[in-house]
Amino acid sequence: MNKQHSLDRLRKDIGNCEKHLKESAKMSNTTTSVSEFILQCAIESNQKTITIYVLGFIYFTSVFGNLLVILVVILNHQLHAPMYIYISTLAVIDLANGSILIPKMLSVLLLDSSVVPYAACVLQMFLLFHVEEMESLLLAFMAFDRYVAVIYPLWYPSLITNKRVGIGILVTNIVGLILKSPILFFVGELSFCHTNILPFCFCDYGTIVRVSCNEDPKYLTSLAAGVATTGAFPLFLILLSYIRIVIEALKISSAGGRSKIFSTCLTHLVVVGLFYIPLLLSYILSGSGATIATESYNIMFILGNVMPPMMNPIIYSFRNKEINKSIEKLFSRKTLTPKRRE
Structure with missing residues (x-):
């Protein structure tokens, strides 16, 4: 009898211990916070040096190219027009994008400074979100600019003015x-x-949500909603605009006129593709909760944020005659003077 009583008591004690452990674990899951994150920039030692050189080259090219585009647009009064304001604004965004991401990645690889304070990590995440959103909306504005120029050329001077472009960019930021x-x-x-370890060389919202203990779907749903609103929807408008432009261009009898329109469309579509394809893939897969290999996610995210800032000024320098001429004049030390209007 005493033996049975002891066994019952032992079972009761074990049950109480299990209950206490479950409550403690539950409490730990909901109350634990961190003061810093650790960036686990997992790159093999034999690839580390080449990665540092590649990132350094991309950042130098990006800073030099975008500053050059901004400078020639400011100095050449002929370029004080809506489309060139958009191009120079894109250069500012690209400068910010590369500066938010690459220096920290280089410090992690060069100095092993993988520890990031919580506030700094959240700030990087927020700023990356903002510049990505601004670039997405700006590309939509540029598509609309070309749409009006091709479809309603007589209305263009009154609809698209420098003042309206500036106000639009400011309001979009706010x-x-x-x-x-x-x-x-x-x-x-x-x-x-x-x-508190983030398996990448940077801080982004999707990764922070995935390593947290919170299982509420609202956190990833908000990410998916943001991508749809400021990413997928502007892309839809861009593609719709260019489809309409192509249809209109095919009606033009002049081969030279068609060629000019298609050339402009191609330039913008290359810029759009460089920005959208890798980023949308990374955010949509992350927001849907799909399991992505660390290396694949890292590559997609970095390509979407690092390559456009380097490639955009190169594309516009080679494809835009006015910017190309202005750069040549700048380096040949010729005075940039506006042409007289007849």
């Missing part, structure tokens, strides 16, 4: 910051009971 502010509250709600 609205974008407001729309992204909930992301900061969502990040503040996350707890990290398992790990």
